[in-house]
Amino acid sequence: MTLKVYLSGEIHTDWRERITEGAGDLDVTFSGPVTDHAASDDCGVAILGAEADKYWHDHKGAMVNAIRTRKGLMEADVVVVRFGEKYKQWNAAFDAGYAAALGKSLIVLHGAEHAHALKEVDAAALAVASEPEQVVAILRYVLSGRLPAGAD
Template identity: 40%
Template sequence: MEFIIYLAGEIHTNWRDKIKEEASRRNLPFRFVGPMEKHDLSDDIGENILGEQPNAIFKDQAASDINNFRTSVLMNKADIVIALFGEKYKQWNTAMDASTAISSNKPLILIRPEQLHHPLKELSNKANVTVEDVQQAIDVLSYLVE
């Protein structure tokens, strides 16, 4: 049985690649989807499709509509959501995706470093599993199919 896993979280580091490579190395039956990882395309998609917008607010709104559509479709197809909260970048999208997973009854693995325990305590409490790093998340996935 193959599982689809939505990888929610910041798009500036290679954490997704680490999960994909380790899952492949362990021969785990997972297919991965997630947000658009090309930052410029994500920011510009509204204007690329709908044309130039009158200002930055409308540009962001147009892009958000299309990015939210993409996220909704892919997350609805997913069997599992992994949401990573990193230390460096603002994490609004991650919080939104994790909350969406919870409200949609999608099994959620939350990855957050120990120093983010306090600000994420309520979200962590609602997640199915909370871990501190990518390796622990892979170990949870591996246990799922053991």
């Protein structure tokens, strides 16, 4: 069984690399949004033309990025949404809700500092992890039925 996993959320830490490297021996394909912040912000105006108003600049980018995001979420078997510490990721919350509405298996990844703020998002998830390595262990278990070494 091959799992298609969409990695959504914050782009300022190495969590994606930790998951993809940790799952290197698993039958998993990963996808996700454009993680080049400047490209993501400016794709709309770079492709469709400049906007004098910042709102419309951002709006064009959001719409172009949504093409990739929707496809990735719809095709995924599992959606992992990471909420980081540095910024509020409204787009990540939207992706989590969209994935839940699509009936996708949702894994939420965040630290304890977000437990209260994300309680509704966490309630929609099938697992809430605090470290990328826990996501890898979940994927390994789903694919093989094996628990991590040393687990009871």
